[in-house]
Amino acid sequence: MPRKLVFIGPSLSATERPDAKVEYLGPVRHGSLFSLPLGPGDIVLIVDGVYQHFAPLRHKEIMAHLAMGVRIFGAASFGALRAAELRDVGAIPLGKVARAYCDGTVSDDSEVAVLHSPYDHHSRLTVPLVSVRFAVADLLERRRLDADAAQGIICLLSDVHFTLRSLDVMRQILDRAGFAPQAELLLQELRGKPDVKAEDARQAILHIDRLEECAEADCPDIRWQTSFAKTSEFETRRVRAGFPLTHCQLSAFAQLLDADYPQYHRNYVASVVSRSSAAGFTSAEDVLRRAGYCRATLDNSPFGSPTEATRSWSVAERVLVRTFRLAPGTQARVTLPDASWGADGGAFLVATLSRHLSRTGFAPARAAEWKAALMALYECHSDGEFALCCMERGLLNVKTALRLACQFDVSLASECDAARLLAHVHA
Secondary structure, eight states, rough: OEEEEOSTTTTSSSSSSSSSSSSSEEBTTTTTTTTTTTOOEEEEEEEOOOOOOSSSHHHHHHHHHTTTEEEEEEEEEEEHHHHHHGGGGGEEHHHHHHHHHHHHOOGGGGOOOOBBBBTTTTOOOOOOOHHHHHHHHHHHHTTOOOOOOOOOOHHHHHTTTTTTOHHHHHHHHHHHHHOOOHHEEEEEEHHHHHOHHHHHHHHHHHHHHHHOSSSOOOSSSSSOOOOOHHHHHHOOOOOTTTTTOOOOHHHHHHHHOOOOOOHHHHHHHHHHHHHHTTTOOOOHHHHHHHTTTHHHHHHHHHGGGGOOOGGSSOHHHHHHHHHHHHHHTOOOOOOTTTOOTTTTHHHHHHHHHTTBOOOOOOOOHHHHHHHHHHHHHHTSSSSSHHHHHTTTTTTHHHHHHHHHHBBBBBBHHOOOHHHHHHHHHOO
């Protein structure tokens, strides 16, 4: 059976949501889709999404899942906006708000924005402009407002930031502008029945609830294999259902703490260079020579200095490995070598690391602790040497290393024996 997921928050309160065969999740954000084990035939309805305090759901993440055969619908709020924007590549807009975005009646993202509680029920604290717009249109159609008043109300309330547009603020603004009787009509309309966003959300949920399972998902011909989508998926996809650990966090553990990782990364670089070169990989010196390096450049390169892990490497090997990138400006993303996460050893590693996951995010004080721990582990004696150690592990720079490290409690550096844990994986 396909999964039916609904990302929803303030547009329709928990008590008003239909008792449908769907799984209700909170408002969508960047990484929400990649973090779920979605596949062909699964159905996703996006109603609400967050932004400002969190990165919003990007178009490329939706497109990547459309290419996988996931059916994605959007309605009422943030979902209506994204579905209208991506309707030509397979997203399906539902409801009046989505149609308004599709035909250009509504164009501004802020029309559907509201201030809401950050807690589970995401209670709405302000009124979205799109709800005002449809309420005014309804009053106009029933001849309870004239055209001039309708236009004046929309103009006045369009200038109010969505975080301030409460019912009381709307009344004060309209009263001061001479629209007191019309303000009372509008507020009665908004209070008296579900607004357009709530009704769109309800009808969209009922729509996907009625959808039958597709024997074969209709996947678009275009495959959206962008570097952004790949990186986002790597950073947010769970290693296994039920574990909080992502592939990025698992890779970070090995990159940061495995003593043998520089050697593994050197072998990885050699294999990639060999596959991408018609002449094959002969030596690091040959590769760098073809890239324009001369002997004098190599001898004076700041990337050629030895560290504890690379003393047996040639200068050319150090320079090649430390400057290697899969694409200009991006870091090399690699997984743990020969890892089989279905094995007991993999489960042991994931469970162990999960207990060390940090819940507080990146903080400068914790970054300083991690820096000290890693410098001691790598036997570094200067910031410059530490930077080289990070790069020879496939990390872009020190900042990247510390950002990845801070996903874990700093106790991981001293309490976990990386070699012992990895041995469980390879056993």
